Amino acid sequence: MKNIVILISGGGSNMAAIVKTARRDGWQDKFGARVAAVISNKASAQGLLFAQEQGLATGVLDHKAFGSREAFDEALAKEIDRYDEPGQPVLVVLAGFMRILTPGFVGRYAGRLLNIHPSLLPAFAGLHTQQRALDAGCKFAGATVHQVTADLDHGPILAQAVVPVLPGDTAEVLSARVLTQEHLIYPRVIAELLQKQ
Numbered sequence: 798m799k800n801i802v803i804l805i806s807g808g809g810s811n812m813a814a815i816v817k818t819a820r821r822d823g824w825q826d827k828f829g830a831r832v833a834a835v836i837s838n839k840a841s842a843q844g845l846l847f848a849q850e851q852g853l854a855t856g857v858l859d860h861k862a863f864g865s866r867e868a869f870d871e872a873l874a875k876e877i878d879r880y881d882e883p884g885q886p887v888l889v890v891l892a893g894f895m896r897i898l899t900p901g902f903v904g905r906y907a908g909r910l911l912n913i914h915p916s917l918l919p920a921f922a923g924l925h926t927q928q929r930a931l932d933a934g935c936k937f938a939g940a941t942v943h944q945v946t947a948d949l950d951h952g953p954i955l956a957q958a959v960v961p962v963l964p965g966d967t968a969e970v971l972s973a974r975v976l977t978q979e980h981l982i983y984p985r986v987i988a989e990l991l992q993k994q
């Protein structure tokens with residue numbers, strides 16, 4: 798069985814979209830894959846409740862309890878690697894995981910570490926993407942699913958979704974419009990990757 802481990806820091810709506818799609822589309826039978834665990838760096842992450850309700854394994858690893866980024870990432874990798882199966886390395890999915898990962902961590906999961914970012918990369922890497930898009934007068938905004946590399950928010954692009962910026966949009970309204978598209982493209986990209994394996 799190919800295990801997918803999803804990392805979150807907050808609401809977890811992308812994680813929930815992936816879990817629901819996996820169930821609805823029968824990833825277990827189709828691809829021999831399942832969402833095995835949801836891990837958060839914050840105990841208060843709302844998404845953990847959904848994961849628990851779904852009967853998924855959950856874990857919390859508080860980054861503040863570690864003396865360095867390297868120490869946190871090392872502990873995180875140890876948690877994740879529990880879900881490796883013989884010949885079936887785990888797929889790691891960042892879904893609103895708001896931590897910068899060390900090059901060591903990124904290298905360890907090279908080619909099997911995905912992220913979703915709420916902008917049309919390479920535009921607006923980093924934080925406050927929708928406010929920056931509004932401030933720049935963009936007519937379109939969107940989201941990007943990409944492979945994670947050591948270069949923050951700049952790995953190879955796997956999919957993008959575009960939404961219009963409408964008159965009167967606030968960052969919150971625009972974020973919500975983008976998020977509905979994130980929920981479609983992220984599960985789709987993961988299914989495509991699983992299909993190829």
Ligand code: GAR
Binds near residue numbers: 844893940
């Ligand atoms: C999503 O919009 C995701 O693209 C973004 O955080 C939100 C998480 O929502 N991620 C980043 O900004 C990463 N740099 P969710 O917890 O409801 O999935």
